[in-house]
Amino acid sequence: MPRIMTDFLDDAVKTHPNKAAFTEEARSLTYKELQEEAYRIAMPIIKSGFRKKPVALYFDKSIYCISSMMAVAYSGNFYSVIDTEMPVERINKIFEVLEPELVLTDRKHFENAKEFFCEDRIIVTEELNDSEIFEETIEESKAKILETDVLYVLFTSGSTGVPKGVVTPHKAITSYIVALVSDYKMDDTYVLGVQVPFYYVMTALDIYGTIAAKAHAYLIPKSKFLFPAYLVQYLYENKINLLSWVPSALCMIANTNAFSVADLSAIRLIVFGGEVMPIKQLKAWQQAVPDAVYINAYGSTEITDGCTYYIVDREFKDEDILPIGIPYSNCDVLVIDEHGNPITEGVGELVVRGNSVGYGYYKDPEKTAEVFIQNPLNSCYPETVYKMGDLVRFNEYGELEYYGRKDFQIKYMGRRIELGEIEANVSSIDGVDENCCVFDSAKKRIVLFYSGAIDDKTLLKTLRSKLPDYMQPRKINHLVEMPHNQNGKINRKLLATQIS
Structure with missing residues (x-):
């Protein structure tokens, strides 16, 4: 198994150097070109002399953001992707917690970046396009990285008004991606259509899954999602055959009956997650694209995106809720009652264990201690598990069913x-x-x-x-x-x- 995240890209360059890796409106990069761009961006970070420190990425959904992720990883540091549409006040709150050493951005967002960060510590990626690469420097940096080192910190909303930064090490994402590619049977024939923004954990499949499978991903322009007919045409023209989208995006096409615009029969795999997928709209997709495999993926940022999945294999009534299924091959789950005791019947809180469980919240030991707890089944040695805050139960098939958030449960x-x-x-x-x-x-x-x-x-x-x-x-x-x-x-x- 790959030791650190950059191993996936290094392997892709060895076996598929000239294959297109990522394509956007402005340009397309092969795996070799992606690695070279990451190397160029990594050079000034390495020369700065710091390691295991945070670097903020301030981009739209773009190839420069992907190459910057890899660059930070090659440098031995970790990254946080910042939403470019986020108010400056919220960015400042994140930066108060994160205290980044550098901000990487592009020319489009450079002026905005100066509103919340020192200009002399902002790196504009396009200005490095012709800079020199010293591969020995990259290799020396990479050799010092441990699988337990942090790869990224993704910020989610916090109940106190202060964003929470979820800390994810290399070993968590590499383990998860290996399991994902294996369980989904992904290979280099897949062409992904990327919907979600890169500060969202669901992009683990879109970015790292693409690289691990040596596949090809199109970064779908945000404007396409304003017009379902144009979106369907885009999927058809680019021969996209794998979608990993939030249900709302899939429902938009189903609700407008945009399927008639173009033939989507090339789609082989449709993964949805992040919220509940309504059965009615799922049926519309199944009718329009009957040969695709449909997967309900479930998880959270704290456990590197996913912990369970369900391959839709039977009929459901419109008022039913899809199961969230079984654990991925790299983790395990248990259900506990309100007293913390494991149960096999009835509704309880889901707990996840395995090496995809993150480290906790950045500079927030109190919040971390609330949900990253000792495994209640193990009193012999330290073993951290994550309490999801979601209510679930096992059905007659041995699959988990999701019953909502604990905080969406009301007494009425x-x-x-x-x-x-x-x-x-x-x-x-x-x-x-x-x-x-x-x-x-x-x-x-x-x-x-x-x-x-x-x-x-x-x-x-x-x-x-x-x-x-x-x-x-x-x-x-x-x-x-x-x-x-x-x-x-x-x-x-x-x-x-x-x-x-």
């Missing part, structure tokens, strides 16, 4: 209710495109937001036949379009502020 009218169950039933109703439930704690009521052609009265009438009275939303908001965050997920936090 004397009963415990999973908002995810209400959302699944709403999704099953014809005329509903997307929906989200939030709990109005001030007025003690369930509030439903939805988009689609169906009217409120018909929706409520249909929902009464599916759910008991205590699970019925007491207020409904019909939106023209559901708001989404930068990751493509429904913006639940924004909706919670729009309760009236």
Whole structure:
């Protein structure tokens, strides 16, 4: 198995040097060209003399961002990808925690970068295009890197208003990617269409999975997702055969029936994760692309993206929730009750163990100690596991089923209710495109937001036949379009502020 993340790229250069690795609107790089660009960017970082320090990457979804990731890894440091659309105030909060040594960016974002970082410590990648490479310097740097060294820190939202930086070492991502490529049976014939931004953990498959499988990935322009018909045409023209998207992006195509624009039968694998995939829209995809393999992937940033997956192998009713399946081959899971005791029946909290579990939160030992805990099944030696905060149970097939976040579980009218169950039933109703439930704690009521052609009265009438009275939303908001965050997920936090 590769020791550190750069080993995947080094191996690809040996076996597939002239094969296209990543393609965007402006350019395309082969594996050899990608490595050379990473080397050039790595040189000034190595010359700076620091190691095992943070370097911030300030790019849109681009090849320069990928080559910069690899460059930082070659230099023996670790990176954090910063969202270019993030407000400066939030970037400053991240930088107060991270304290990066350098910022890597491109000409497009250089002026913006100067608003939150010292100009003399910003490296503009295009200015290094003709710089000299000393391979001995790169090799010397790489030889000092341990698999336990940190590869990246990805920042997620924090309940206190301070972003949390999840620390991920080389060994976690290499282990996960080897398992992913094996379990998904990926090889160099795959052509990926990249949807998610690079500060989001789902890009582990898009970037590192591509490199490990020696595949080819297209960085789909953000503008294509504004027009489903153009997006479908783009997939067809570029012979894309693997999608790893959030369900909202897949639903956008299904809801507009854009399948008629072009033949998508070349797609062989569709992976979705990050939120619940509605059965109704999944069926639309299965009807349009019947020969593809559909995988429901589940995980979080804290455990290097994924811990379980389910290959869709049977029929489901529209109101059903897809299983999240079985563990990847590099990890294991257990379910614990509210007292921390392992259970095999009933609903409990999911706990993940294995070498894809991250180190914790950057400079935040208190938050780390809350969820990165000692394995409750092991009292003989230290073994850190991660408490997901998600409620699950085993079904009759031995697969895990997801019942929502612990913090999405509410106590209402004397009963415990999973908002995810209400959302699944709403999704099953014809005329509903997307929906989200939030709990109005001030007025003690369930509030439903939805988009689609169906009217409120018909929706409520249909929902009464599916759910008991205590699970019925007491207020409904019909939106023209559901708001989404930068990751493509429904913006639940924004909706919670729009309760009236």
